Amino acid sequence: MSDATPTATGNRLAGVRERLSGMGPSWVVGAVAAGPATIASLVTAGAAFDYALLWVVVLSAAAGTVAQYLAMRLGLLTERGIVAVVEARLGERWAWLLVADVVVAAGAAQVVILNTLAAVTATITGVGAGVCGVAWAVVLAVGLAGRGYGFLELGAKLLVAGVVVSFVSSLFVVPVDAGRALDGLVPTLPAGSAVLAAGILGGAVHVTLVTMHSYTMRARGWTASEYDLATFDVVASMLVAFGVYSVAVFLVAAGVLTDPNLTTVGAAKALGPLVGPGAEWLFLLGLGGAAVSTLGGNTVAPPFLLADKLGWGTTVEDGRYRALLAGFALLSAPGAFIGGEVLGQLVLVLALGTVGTPFALALVLYLLNSPAVPEPTPTLANVGGVAIFLVSGALAANFVRGQVAGGLRPLSGAVLAFAVLVAAATLGLVAKYAREEVTTGA
Template identity: 25%
Template sequence: MKNSRLKNLGPGILVAAAFIGPGTITACTLAGVSFGYSLLWALLFSVLATMSLQEMAARLGLVTGKGLADAVKEGVSNSGLRTFALVLIISAILVGNAAYEAGNIGGATLGLASIFGNSYVLFFPWVIGIAAFLLLWFGNYKLLERVFVGLIFLMSIAFVVTAILTKPDFSELLNGLFVPNISSESLLTIIALVGTTIVPYNLFLHASLVNEKWNGVSHLKSARWDTLISIAIGGVVSMAIIISASAIDTTDVNGADDLAKGLEPLFGAWANYFMGIGLFAAGLTSSITAPLAAAYVAKSCFGWDKGLKDWRFRMVWVSILLIGVLFLTLKIKPIEVIKFAQVANGILLPLIAFILLWMVNKTSVMASNKNSMIQNTFGILILLLTLFLGAKSIAKVFGLF
């Protein structure tokens, strides 16, 4: 039974790979260095919330046979509100993913530099970009699935082994996992941990990908297990990064690329290889999923009927991938674009969480597969959290927080 479930891993693994990108590694690193194990509870809650929302998105996708943007178009009757929602979705996902793609490629580049040195660092972004391009252009869903399972395996081994070697204190670890600890100093880090785990574009990606692997409601159980197991694996990897960073004595660690340096006293030269593999896998997976998600959103919003090989679909992800490589190669800092993306995502996440919650409660859409009372209770709690996070994210961009 367990083997069959592991063989069924697919869309969920792509979602897990998408949220464990350089941004997540950086947020987890800073959380571990600054607060030790005390913010593990925030990550645990984020993982459970992600499981809940992604399960709803996957269920909606299988029941309707359509993407999440299609559900927005059909579910919002007011034309003005529908247009606003679609414009916001396109802005946040397409523009936002293009802005953040440089960071994804940059993370994979740092991983290669840790393994092979800095002699060819100028060429690494193009190596990553070409690898992502070839996988997306010539690959199909099954190939992408296998590649992502392999990369997640590499990532898991790299970070989990690193965490085990730090010999964590299990009593403190359990306390950090199950006893919430919030202070004014840790609030921004908590927001970062939640914000890099619950990702709006993953909801669109998941609702579309389940229809690439399965067909119809008869596969709901498989899709649910795929979601739970995959997101759990992603959560373990993220927690392993916090545990690894907690072992660093110095606080002079500002991001993911500094984590290997901080762990050198513990592991010597091996730290570079473990971190290099993890960073490369995390950066490459996000470099592929971000353009892919943007293309699925465009496909759903504009009503393109064809699949992965459609030229319009391809032009969307090619454009985002190319923008990411150029931003990184030319050392362009798209600060204003990223700020816009943060504001758009701050509005989009609670909006999409609300629409998703609303749609999976409509009997006309979901029939007998609509939400249970327990799912709705947790869903409302997540919605309130996303509203809080969205407000804080927007306030931060405008310097109000």
């Protein structure tokens, strides 16, 4: 009896170590979520509304975890990329629409995030932002196209871990009011905070994150037999790592920042005079790491889906996929010359991605509850997925209304046209599912 307990404990520890070493695909997704656009929303929310939106930050990590669990389940149980499953079940037009959804959202994010990374690198090194941005684009192209998925996954693990450590370390040099922080866990929406709450949630539940997961698992070689490991991977990366990162960034901003108009880089600079240079440098390093990790994951998403639609391989062993990967990385280089206020740009691309997210979620839920998946989806997972779908739909509608209210210009007109297209497709998919349920029931 006394010998069995240590053995059992040792086996459990060995199992945990095996799972920790085996993690990976969801960390690539988490690296995209933990990006500068999310930081921009968290910083602005904390500076503008103190601790009041802490509950939204916690909720975003939980929502992101549910969304990734659903995407993981679809990828593992079909053992195919999401585009191939959509085409087989719904047809080519639906597959192309999904590809276009991701290319638009990820492409817009790519150039703006590179602009942010160039600004951070220029601040740290003193080298011009244009030079820094072009250099990063080349590093992305060479690293991803030359080294492939293994390079991406290793970088995601290291960078996300480093980003979490940087921002958590900031909490040791930034005063946090624990009592007011606890009050912030009580759901409330102060006047004018709805858009920021949408931005925080949108950073965790995004069309790019939902669609790329099946491909990261395929690149790793996972099948349905890795279901438990894949679930652990999702919880560890999204609920734990992303959740801790989000809460830490928010608490730093809520603790000392009071100017909601700060840029992401400006927030780091503002910490120096307030609480010392240590906090400034930790925040800058965390912001830079977040931008690098996000660019790596965001770069692979459109090539994954496009290659799958064209029937190509989705690894660098296929030269066509490798060329797509390098080309998308290099196309981000012009982002270094955008200039201007990155905070507004980041919020815009995050909101643009939110417009396309309900369609991707609807596809995942439809496929999970169709003959394409051999096992029924748990009721609780379906309920959570529908709740996230409804919330993301409301956020998208609010964003589009705001764009229209500001007057139709070329950019807002393009956003509106894109929103109408994906909204019509989403409603059509919901109606199709309802008809099939009625027919089956009859």
